[in-house]
Amino acid sequence: MAQSLVKLVSVFALSASAVGVAQAQDTKIALGMSGWTGFAPLTLADKAGIFKKNGLDVELKMIPQKDRHLALASGSIQCAATTVETHVAWNANGVPITQIFQMDKSYGADGIAVRNDVKSFADLKGKTVAVSAPGTAPYFGLAWMLSKNGMSMKDVKLVSLEPQPAAQAFVAGQNDAAMTYEPYLSTVRANPQAGKILATTLDYPMVMDTVGCDPKWLKANPKAAAALTKSYFDALEMVKAEPAKANELMGSAVKQSGEAFAKSSAYLRWQDHAANQKFFAGEIQDFMKQAAAILLEAGVIRKLPDDYSAMVDTQFIK
Template identity: 60%
Template sequence: MKKAPIIAAALAALLAGSAAHAADTKVSIGISGWTGFAPLTLAKEAGIFKKHGLDVNIVKVPQASRHLALASGDIQCAATTVETWIVWNAAGVATKQIFQLDVSHGADGIAAKPGIEKVSDLKGKSVAASAPGTSPYFLLAFILAKNGLSMKDVTIVNMEPGPAAQALLAGQNDAAVTYEPYLSSVRAAPDKGKIIATTVEYPAVMDTFGCATAFLKDNPEAAKALAASYYDALEMIKTDKEKSYEIMGKDVKQSGKAFGESAAYLEWQDKAAAQKFFETTFKSFNEEAADLLLSAGVIKVKPDLSTLADPSFIK
């Protein structure tokens, strides 16, 4: 007779465990193979998201169509550059940034074939860059503008960052806008290409993590958990760099050593840095970026820039 209470207790424990598992919030996140996003992959592969009660699916979606995946509900959150959120909101895809991911310090740039020495030499040349509304396209417009040129002064060849770098090394196109880990393939082949401008001289690439506003409204605790997971991943990188680099490198077909070399050109941002960013640089950069996007014809109208972020989830 004593077995019944024991069995009942065991069954209750099993059901409680199943309920807790079922309660994990499902989140699909759209990213690319960009080195700066890799801590999100680490959080997935190392079980950090799971620890925070999240059932995360990470999906590789080209930046040019990531907002379409958000609009359709295929993904609920995404990682991308600050100015891209302006484009997405201007296109009617309601999203908010909730924490900063990274800052590029040379991890994005323009590489050119031998003989092209500086940005002004690009006038009249063919430049491989991904579509309008993407970070490489914006970075090209930004760098050209700083050198007295515009997108009308070059011929754009629409290519994603990886293929753009590969094409340049194969002798195709005059230049390419790309980022790590692909930019390092150019660094390794100086006889085939030369990096003529990076985000060291032109600090225009800052990445943030954001979600559909409807998702944030319905899942505020999940939003906080996503941020907490990211910061735990950064802590893991600090305490076990070798293992972390191996995990993150594997996702983009790099060795841990090669991944570390790519990561040296950017800086992941912790909570304190992100909080400061949203109060300072974020606001001034948005204004400059929105004006450039308008002049380049990427957007037709400037969205309300004051509504594009909600850093309350990291306070």
């Protein structure tokens, strides 16, 4: 009888395991992102099996920020990781997306590199700045910094380059300045002869990232959205519990060693459950309104959004 009971329990255990795998295979999410250090917990959730454990089959698609909304609009991705102001721009330009959790805040991980003879933003007038296309975080960051110094994008000459090639070109002697972020900003930090970092998000705190999903998909898949949110928080727990292993896994996605990745991530703060609750309680709404004004001034959006509350759904972080 005892042996039969053991066998029965074993059968049920195997069946439950099989069901779990089936659920992971059934609940598919394609999520657009980039190699930005702040998004790395998503990579960790993928590589460490956290998504699968939470019943998800997630495909992380590396898509440039300037193209991510097109993938969302076409339905090739259901969710995307990007900066808060980019969510605002997408919504304002007719691509609805609802933010469900915050990933990170930049503490010096985004910045503008300049030649050593540039002493202030005023010295950038008429200079050539390499920066990503309109609608991206670097473009917004440059617009924000210039605005805070009484200038606008019209005061500089723009060269369209993504963060990695922008940093590489700057170190190679091209352009007068470059707007970039980690891990590529560290390329500039490691080559002081090429120039210096004029300002970062320590001086201008305006880079914060969230994960958002298509509103229709979100309404149809609340359990998957909850599991996606939980997976992010589980990944942060792994970073705390097994930092060496976690850093190696996260660094591998951007061809960095665990040690190099740890140095890059020191310039940002991943946001845990408590930080998320605080952020969504009011801070995000205030920032979105400030960001929208800068986006309008920079010509990224044509009019201010009608409804900021529709851009946020807090049920998954409660």
